[in-house]
Amino acid sequence: MxxxxxxNNSKADRFILLLxxxxxxxxxxxxxxxxxxxxxxxxxxxxxLVTRGLSLNPDHWTLDGYIRIFQDGSIVRGFFNSxxxxxxFTLVSVTFTVLAGYSLSIKDLVGxxxxxxxxxxxxxxxxxxxxxxxxxxxxxxxxxxxALILPGSIGIWNIILCRTFFRGLPNELKxxxxxxxxxxxxxxxSIILPLSKPIIFVIALFAFIGQWNSYFNAMIYLDDRSLxxxxxxxxxxxxxxxxxQGMIADQLARAEMQRMAEMIKxxxxxxxxxxxxxxxxxxxxxxxxxxxxGSLK
Amino acid sequence: MRDEIExxxxxxxxxxxxxxxxxxxxxxxxxxxxxxxxxxxxxxLLPAIILVFIFNYMPMYxxxxxxxxxxxxxxxxxxxxxxxxxxxxxxxxxxxxxxxSNTIKLSLYGLIFGFPVPIILALMLNQIRRTSIKKxxxxxxxxxxxxxxxxLAGMIFIFLSPAGPVNAILAPFTNGPISFMSNPDHxxxxxxxxxxxxxxxxxxxxxxxxLSNTDPQLHDAATIDGASLLQRIWHIDFQVLKPVMAVLxxxxxxxxxxxxFEKAYLLxxxxxxxxxxVIDTYVYKRGLLAGDWSFGAAVGLFNTIIGLIxxxxxxxxxxxxxxxxxx
Numbered sequence: 001m002x003x004x005x006x007x008n009n010s011k012a013d014r015f016i017l018l019l020x021x022x023x024x025x026x027x028x029x030x031x032x033x034x035x036x037x038x039x040x041x042x043x044x045x046x047x048x049l050v051t052r053g054l055s056l057n058p059d060h061w062t063l064d065g066y067i068r069i070f071q072d073g074s075i076v077r078g079f080f081n082s083x084x085x086x087x088x089f090t091l092v093s094v095t096f097t098v099l100a101g102y103s104l105s106i107k108d109l110v111g112x113x114x115x116x117x118x119x120x121x122x123x124x125x126x127x128x129x130x131x132x133x134x135x136x137x138x139x140x141x142x143x144x145x146x147a148l149i150l151p152g153s154i155g156i157w158n159i160i161l162c163r164t165f166f167r168g169l170p171n172e173l174k175x176x177x178x179x180x181x182x183x184x185x186x187x188x189x190s191i192i193l194p195l196s197k198p199i200i201f202v203i204a205l206f207a208f209i210g211q212w213n214s215y216f217n218a219m220i221y222l223d224d225r226s227l228x229x230x231x232x233x234x235x236x237x238x239x240x241x242x243x244x245q246g247m248i249a250d251q252l253a254r255a256e257m258q259r260m261a262e263m264i265k266x267x268x269x270x271x272x273x274x275x276x277x278x279x280x281x282x283x284x285x286x287x288x289x290x291x292x293x294g295s296l297k
Numbered sequence: 298m299r300d301e302i303e304x305x306x307x308x309x310x311x312x313x314x315x316x317x318x319x320x321x322x323x324x325x326x327x328x329x330x331x332x333x334x335x336x337x338x339x340x341x342l343l344p345a346i347i348l349v350f351i352f353n354y355m356p357m358y359x360x361x362x363x364x365x366x367x368x369x370x371x372x373x374x375x376x377x378x379x380x381x382x383x384x385x386x387x388x389x390x391x392x393x394x395x396x397x398s399n400t401i402k403l404s405l406y407g408l409i410f411g412f413p414v415p416i417i418l419a420l421m422l423n424q425i426r427r428t429s430i431k432k433x434x435x436x437x438x439x440x441x442x443x444x445x446x447x448x449l450a451g452m453i454f455i456f457l458s459p460a461g462p463v464n465a466i467l468a469p470f471t472n473g474p475i476s477f478m479s480n481p482d483h484x485x486x487x488x489x490x491x492x493x494x495x496x497x498x499x500x501x502x503x504x505x506x507x508l509s510n511t512d513p514q515l516h517d518a519a520t521i522d523g524a525s526l527l528q529r530i531w532h533i534d535f536q537v538l539k540p541v542m543a544v545l546x547x548x549x550x551x552x553x554x555x556x557x558f559e560k561a562y563l564l565x566x567x568x569x570x571x572x573x574x575v576i577d578t579y580v581y582k583r584g585l586l587a588g589d590w591s592f593g594a595a596v597g598l599f600n601t602i603i604g605l606i607x608x609x610x611x612x613x614x615x616x617x618x619x620x621x622x623x624x
Contacts, residue, residue: 096345118346122349126601231445234448
């Protein structure tokens with residue numbers, strides 16, 4: 001690094017480095033300005049933000065959008081539904097994926113090859129949206145939380161990742177424990193699991209966020225509004241432009257309702273994205289790790 | 298933790314020799330006995346096998362309905378065979394060319410404009426010397442990846458609405474507000490640009506990591522030989538990224554038929570359908586919403602097959618050119 005620094009002193013090179021910094025700063029602005037705009041719009045009336053820009057007049061600032069969101073149940077209920085779905089999905093997914101990965105990491109497992117082929121085939125071929133829907137429906141899972149928790153919970157790629165990871169652990173650990181009389185189950189719980197915390201954490205993180213942010217399965221499998229996850233409620237508000245009446249019904253004038261609805265859009269974006277946005281910097285290194293293990297063959 | 302492992306290690310190597318002697322050779326055991334002794338391992342596999350069987354294999358069997366006239370009463374087996382009728386009626390329908398080309402265009406534009414951005418970003422980030430600054434820039438660039446598709450679509454509707462900020466900025470240059478979301482001409486631009494905004498930063502992670510493994514001596518040597526910064530970036534950094542690019546490119550081509558249809562569906566309005574209807578949104582509407590199960594399954598299968606063919610072709614071509622392959 002230091003050596004690198006010394007030799008970059010040709011004029012052209014320094015100009016390019018400067019240009020590089022300027023362009024990167026602009027890119028950072030392009031990413032961050034829309035996000036800040038939404039956050040500001042949730043406190044300031046959006047029409048004012050458009051017409052007058054950032055107003056410092058305290059009359060224009062309000063918490064009304066947030067108050068209305070928390071008074072009406074839909075978003076709050078969606079939030080807890082999503083928490084439940086994403087949590088259960090992660091639990092099912094991680095548990096069964098790691099268990100399967102462990103068994104397949106045993107080198108002399110009879111039938112192991114056949115089972116791996118069974119999994120790999122399912123990774124490359126799928127029945128598609130309609131046949132999958134028909135299976136879920138015929139099992140009676142439509143309109144139940146199971147429709148979001150079970151399908152897709154076994155990440156085949158993750159099984160392979162776990163298998164590769166477990167193979168990398170020193171075999172002697174297992175052998176020694178076996179001499180001491182430990183069962184397969186005992187070996188897995190007390191020796192393998194404690195050594196695998198990072199990879200399990202990465203898999204769990206990606207499973208949770210994937211489920212938290214998805215809407216499509218919920219849209220096709222759930223009709224009952226009380227089961228809606230957050231993303232479906234958001235879809236109504238943001239995309240279909242149907243703000244729950246409970247949030248704006250007290251406004252008499254139509255224009256006023258419209259203005260309120262606009263503001264609620266901003267606040268609901270903030271409320272729904274805040275948890276991930278706040279947590280994400282702490283997990284950044286795990287995301288990077290996750291992408292890397294995902295990209296290695 | 299490390300110490301424990303090492304201790305374990307030392308002990309176990311001693312024990313291992315003993316084990317080798319005491320362990321009866323596996324081959325002499327009967328299959329039943331083997332299963333009995335290792336049943337836990339199979340128990341561990343059972344839930345995953347059952348779930349994959351139900352949610353991956355049963356739908357594969359269900360694909361049969363693409364060749365039948367499926368109705369719920371008769372079930373998959375009982376329904377009448379119709380052969381390739383559904384495929385024929387899809388291929389000859391007036392919508393086919395439009396939907397097919399929408400799918401291809403949307404992903405091809407996404408690939409052409411979206412693929413180079415993470416690479417350029419990584420090369421640019423690599424020139425930032427101060428680690429703390431670099432980390433903070435990355436933190437911001439990755440952030441949009443964690444926004445959900447629904448929220449992204451919502452932001453697009455907000456920003457591009459006739460009374461929204463983008464029209465406010467453009468106002469001096471246009472006659473009246475542009476209704477972006479109801480004009481099919483703007484759809485692809487919006488789709489691709491928002492995709493880059495959301496994903497380019499996060500996609501650069503792989504490239505950044507590859508660059509951080511570059512041998513710094515290469516750069517020193519090149520500099521001594523008088524190479525300029527741009528020459529070093531081209532001849533060293535870019536070459537390091539090539540294999541990664543090849544793998545990601547093959548994967549991207551394989552995914553062409555599966556364009557982010559969840560986003561396309563959200564951004565679809567009655568007015569922009571001529572550009573926003575892709576195969577998967579069509580499958581969803583015809584198959585699930587209208588209950589035309591067999592037709593929907595047939596169109597979905599068509600899509601999957603084209604995707605697989607593309608994957609195999611690209612893999613072969615890239616292999617010839619580059620020696621890098623996926624499988």
